[in-house]
Amino acid sequence: MKILRHKLCNDDGTPLPFRKSPNTGGKIDHRYLVMHYTAGRSAESSVSWLANSASKASAHIVIGRDGSVVQLVPFDTIAWHAGPSSWNGLKGLNKYSIGIELDNAGKLIRHGNKWQSWFGTEYDEEDVIEATHKNESEPAGWHLYTQVQIEKALEVSLLIMNYYDLGDVVGHDDISPGRKNDPGPAFPIQSFRGRLIGRADEEEIQYKTITALNIRTGPGTQHERLTVSPLPKGTKVEIIRAQGSWRLVDVIGKVKGQMDVQGWVHGRYITEAK
Numbered sequence: 001m002k003i004l005r006h007k008l009c010n011d012d013g014t015p016l017p018f019r020k021s022p023n024t025g026g027k028i029d030h031r032y033l034v035m036h037y038t039a040g041r042s043a044e045s046s047v048s049w050l051a052n053s054a055s056k057a058s059a060h061i062v063i064g065r066d067g068s069v070v071q072l073v074p075f076d077t078i079a080w081h082a083g084p085s086s087w088n089g090l091k092g093l094n095k096y097s098i099g100i101e102l103d104n105a106g107k108l109i110r111h112g113n114k115w116q117s118w119f120g121t122e123y124d125e126e127d128v129i130e131a132t133h134k135n136e137s138e139p140a141g142w143h144l145y146t147q148v149q150i151e152k153a154l155e156v157s158l159l160i161m162n163y164y165d166l167g168d169v170v171g172h173d174d175i176s177p178g179r180k181n182d183p184g185p186a187f188p189i190q191s192f193r194g195r196l197i198g199r200a201d202e203e204e205i206q207y208k209t210i211t212a213l214n215i216r217t218g219p220g221t222q223h224e225r226l227t228v229s230p231l232p233k234g235t236k237v238e239i240i241r242a243q244g245s246w247r248l249v250d251v252i253g254k255v256k257g258q259m260d261v262q263g264w265v266h267g268r269y270i271t272e273a274k
């Protein structure tokens with residue numbers, strides 16, 4: 001997946017499903033990603049509702065329980081997902097955030113040996129966790145998200161966070177506590193944030209060789225050259241550590257048919273690839 005003109009596309013540039021919502025504002029000042037649940041019957045019903053002017057609500061994307069993704073608002077445009085909200089001194093987070101809705105029935109009440117949603121659908125025990133919301137004092141049932149849905153949300157979120165250089169991911173229940181419960185205790189917000197922020201930070205700066213460059217077993221010309229030496233001009237590498245003017249590097253991909261090549265090069269002959 002990638003982003004083209006503020007819309008999700010496949011790697012080959014073909015667009016993902018887009019259902020235009022009229023419920024939009026001006027341009028976003030990108031700061032945060034906000035996670036929601038739909039509290040709806042299905043992804044389709046939520047998409048229809050958010051694309052209807054009567055709802056006076058929208059989100060940038062809706063992710064179904066099967067991992068399907070529908071976009072409703074381009075990522076540079078304000079969607080109406082947050083409502084009255086505040087975070088880190090900012091008020092009205094619609095202006096500052098991209099909103100992702102996950103198809104999920106939300107908070108459930110016990111009904112015999114089943115759990116019932118506000119719209120009357122019953123769910124089996126195995127699709128529900130009983131937990132106390134961090135902003136509440138009494139336990140309730142919470143519709144579980146599916147694994148494929150969480151994984152798709154991670155993939156899309158990582159793409160969006162890197163592309164728009166967002167600082168953090170928060171729940172609607174973080175920015176509108178007391179008023180909103182989503183994404184709730186069934187959503188693994190801590191590990192989700194950890195994987196997004198962690199991976200965004202971990203992304204190494206890539207370098208490339210500016211000439212055919214010897215790569216050696218140690219930091220200095222007294223060390224033996226590796227058999228793949230010299231690296232061709234333009235070979236992409238990541239720096240693992242430095243010693244004086246020498247750099248221990250990982251070659252990205254294959255060089256001369258070899259994978260996982262690691263060795264020392266002189267730092268003067270590599271430059272940032274971007």
Ligand SMILES: [Zn+2]
Nearest residue numbers: 036037172182
């Ligand atoms: Zn919400």
